[in-house]
Amino acid sequence: MKKGTQMFKSPRGTSDILPKDWQYWNYVISKAENIARFYNYDRIETPVIEDSNLFLKSIGANTDIVEKEMYIFPDHGGDNLSLRAEGTAPVCRAYLQHGLHNSSHPLRLYYISSMFRYDRPQAGRYRQFHQFGIELLGEEDYSADFEIIQIAIKYLETLGLTKLKLLINNIGDLKDRKKYIQDLKKYFENHLDTFNEQDRKRFEKNPLRLLDSKNINFNQFIDIPKSIDYLNAEARLHWENLLEQLDHFEISYTIDHKLVRGLDYYNRTVFEIHPTTDGSQTAIIAGGRYDGLIEQLGGNPTPAIGFATGIERIILNLNENLIHPIKKIQELWMVAYLGINAKTEAIRISDYLRQNKQVAVLGPNRSLKSQMRYASAIKATKVIIIGDKELTDSTIIIKDMETGNQNTMLLSKLTF
Numbered sequence: 001m002k003k004g005t006q007m008f009k010s011p012r013g014t015s016d017i018l019p020k021d022w023q024y025w026n027y028v029i030s031k032a033e034n035i036a037r038f039y040n041y042d043r044i045e046t047p048v049i050e051d052s053n054l055f056l057k058s059i060g061a062n063t064d065i066v067e068k069e070m071y072i073f074p075d076h077g078g079d080n081l082s083l084r085a086e087g088t089a090p091v092c093r094a095y096l097q098h099g100l101h102n103s104s105h106p107l108r109l110y111y112i113s114s115m116f117r118y119d120r121p122q123a124g125r126y127r128q129f130h131q132f133g134i135e136l137l138g139e140e141d142y143s144a145d146f147e148i149i150q151i152a153i154k155y156l157e158t159l160g161l162t163k164l165k166l167l168i169n170n171i172g173d174l175k176d177r178k179k180y181i182q183d184l185k186k187y188f189e190n191h192l193d194t195f196n197e198q199d200r201k202r203f204e205k206n207p208l209r210l211l212d213s214k215n216i217n218f219n220q221f222i223d224i225p226k227s228i229d230y231l232n233a234e235a236r237l238h239w240e241n242l243l244e245q246l247d248h249f250e251i252s253y254t255i256d257h258k259l260v261r262g263l264d265y266y267n268r269t270v271f272e273i274h275p276t277t278d279g280s281q282t283a284i285i286a287g288g289r290y291d292g293l294i295e296q297l298g299g300n301p302t303p304a305i306g307f308a309t310g311i312e313r314i315i316l317n318l319n320e321n322l323i324h325p326i327k328k329i330q331e332l333w334m335v336a337y338l339g340i341n342a343k344t345e346a347i348r349i350s351d352y353l354r355q356n357k358q359v360a361v362l363g364p365n366r367s368l369k370s371q372m373r374y375a376s377a378i379k380a381t382k383v384i385i386i387g388d389k390e391l392t393d394s395t396i397i398i399k400d401m402e403t404g405n406q407n408t409m410l411l412s413k414l415t416f
Helices: 019-038 052-058 064-069 088-097 142-158 174-194 197-205 207-212 233-248 311-320 340-355 368-377 388-393
Strands: 049-051 072-074 080-083 107-116 128-137 164-170 267-275 285-289 304-310 332-337 359-362 382-386 395-400 406-410
Touching: 019 107, 019 128, 019 142, 019 311, 049 052, 049 088, 052 064, 052 080, 052 088, 088 107, 088 128, 088 304, 128 142, 128 311, 142 164, 142 233, 142 267, 142 285, 142 304, 164 233, 174 197, 174 207, 197 207, 233 267, 304 311, 332 340, 332 368, 340 359, 340 382, 340 388, 368 382, 382 388, 388 395
Parallel strands: 332 359, 332 382
Antiparallel strands: 049 080, 072 080, 107 128, 128 304, 164 267, 267 285, 285 304, 382 395, 395 406
């Protein structure tokens, strides 16, 4: 940087993905795409901006995301837009807008997309972050819940993350929840003096969010009402069948009666997967059912369930567990040259190598000594050297950068 010039930096809470980082990103994304393919999920991508009302209506006006974290702005046409805060509501919007509700069900979709939330930046949590999400629409049976949980666990295991804890709960249907919330509010009425201002607001506007609070010491409460005690007969059978299926396939879990998730569209099954080595108790995958969301957005009643995981958080856990993707060893050719005529031939040879599925770069316009230093810097495995003598003889020199050995051969013998 020139002295006195302004040095620009990425905005707080965002990060650049540098070339050295893509080894991890490609690893995590390729594993996501593989697991989605084997379960027959098709990729969908929605715009990075949406009508703000989509999130206000789906997530819930009294959630932390809407009240404090969304990026909301008017555009030049006067429309109220938001940067994409989460993936499920936009997928449901696209599902209705493009007639996907008329296709065969259940419909299996996945996305790998950037999200935006104004949050306090910390390790694995950014204001621009990326998620891999799975959505299964049109199946109300407990087998769909099991499939989603199974995919989540298998995905983490394929990455090498095996020290995991599955937390699960059932928050019931909307009708079940009314009585549950009434009793929950009644229970906490006598403890309001121990709550901070934010939790007192939650108590008034959305008591269920109290269970998601990080400020309340729940150890002082021994008999908080449990949502599973309020399930109707159908919801209870769904819950019991799911647990039986998890037991049958020896998927261990812990029922967490405080688990409610942070979005209002959830019902029945909700779950989180935590690394057992993470003292912060931060989930790396979370999801659940949202059977009423599509109807809420103007569609027909459509059962649905899904999960999302933050890619940055996954990569953080890979590093914490000393899991480093093995970089695929690939031949990297550099073509060095001496003279203008040799340069033209070097360009032709570089193209020939690429046409034969070899990774090749042309040496920089410098001395041969500088070109060889560059070859070492980019970790080239083989260097082809061509000058006036080689042009006259129709030969090339090939140097093996690992051994240092080099030999001369006819250019016509360079085949793959």
